[in-house]
Amino acid sequence: MILSQMTSLQQRLIVSSIFIIFVILALSLSHISFFSPLFALIISSAISLIVWEYYRLAQMKGFRPLKSLGIVGTVVYGFSIFLSSQQSDFTTTLPEITLLVILLSAFIYYIFQGDQPFINLAVTLFGFIYLTIPLSSAIYIVYFFPDEGLQDGRWWLLYALMITKVTDAGAFFIGKRFGKTKLVPYISPGKTCEGALGGFSMALLTSFLFFLIAKLFSLSITLTFWECLWLGALLSLLAQIGDLAESLLKRDIGVKDSSRLPGLGGMLDVADSLVFTIPLVYIFLKIQYA
Numbered sequence: 001m002i003l004s005q006m007t008s009l010q011q012r013l014i015v016s017s018i019f020i021i022f023v024i025l026a027l028s029l030s031h032i033s034f035f036s037p038l039f040a041l042i043i044s045s046a047i048s049l050i051v052w053e054y055y056r057l058a059q060m061k062g063f064r065p066l067k068s069l070g071i072v073g074t075v076v077y078g079f080s081i082f083l084s085s086q087q088s089d090f091t092t093t094l095p096e097i098t099l100l101v102i103l104l105s106a107f108i109y110y111i112f113q114g115d116q117p118f119i120n121l122a123v124t125l126f127g128f129i130y131l132t133i134p135l136s137s138a139i140y141i142v143y144f145f146p147d148e149g150l151q152d153g154r155w156w157l158l159y160a161l162m163i164t165k166v167t168d169a170g171a172f173f174i175g176k177r178f179g180k181t182k183l184v185p186y187i188s189p190g191k192t193c194e195g196a197l198g199g200f201s202m203a204l205l206t207s208f209l210f211f212l213i214a215k216l217f218s219l220s221i222t223l224t225f226w227e228c229l230w231l232g233a234l235l236s237l238l239a240q241i242g243d244l245a246e247s248l249l250k251r252d253i254g255v256k257d258s259s260r261l262p263g264l265g266g267m268l269d270v271a272d273s274l275v276f277t278i279p280l281v282y283i284f285l286k287i288q289y290a
Contacts, residue, residue: 019270024158026042026043027142028154030154031152031154037082039082039142040082041075041079043078043136043139044076044077044078044079044136044139046267047136047271048071048072048078050131050268051070051071051127051128051131053268054127054131054268055067055127057250058123061252061253063119063123064116065123065124066109069109070127070128070132073102073105073132074127074136076098077098077099077128077133078139080094080095080097081094081139081140082143085139085140106124106125130275131275134279135275138157140282141153141278141281144156144282144289149220150220150222151220151221151222151289152221155214156281157278159210159221159281160277160281162210163203163206163210164235164273166199167199167202167236168273170198170200170201170203171191171195172195173198174194174195174199174202175191175196175198175199178192178194178195178198179191179192179194184244186251187244187248188243188244191243191244191247196240199236199240200236200237203232203235204229204233204236206232207228207231207232207233208228208229208232210228211223211225231284234280235277238280239274239276240273241276242277243273246268246275
């Protein structure tokens, strides 16, 4: 049975399973020296596709963002984060240098030939603020700890991904089965309070189970009982806000999905709930372990 002949739920499950397998495989290889630069490029390229979908939505609204600058700049910025993690005096400032070059390039373009610079500059640069910078924090997390350290950033990223996506799945399935009270009908008519509560509850349970498994199998992650509760709760709340934030933008444009990925809508639809959760985990690591 090909994807086009399946139900939306079947498509969602199959495509999601493929994503999960790919993410786990990529993460498991990300600390191997010959693969780590490729891993950074894969993550950066995936984020650039998400940014491309955002610019495509902006064009549907009548704006003319600098797509090439945004897409290429996203890949370069993500790879600069990887280089900065290699503990070289020169490379530590590469992400900031990259952002400065992108900002200057955008202004220089509109100084000489751009149309409607005020709004188009804003739309172009918002793509970096909304998507590129937050999602690229995933690379920071993966290489946050040294290879010989007691903790492994890959477990922290996996934790963030699990709590975020369990929130999505819990809200979807519980909302579909028990949802009656609309959460924010103007923005997303399908989302319900029951689904939001269900996603939150599933996330807390998953966070607690992750804590138990980490303790039982001595995983390279130091997650305490209280951290698994408050961090899991906060991640779940931010995941749902991220989902609503993208719905807000799509509602303004008048579209349901950001693209045509079978069962999932688009790359932006997949990543929307990660926009706030991945930076939160990175900030937590910076405060706790830097």
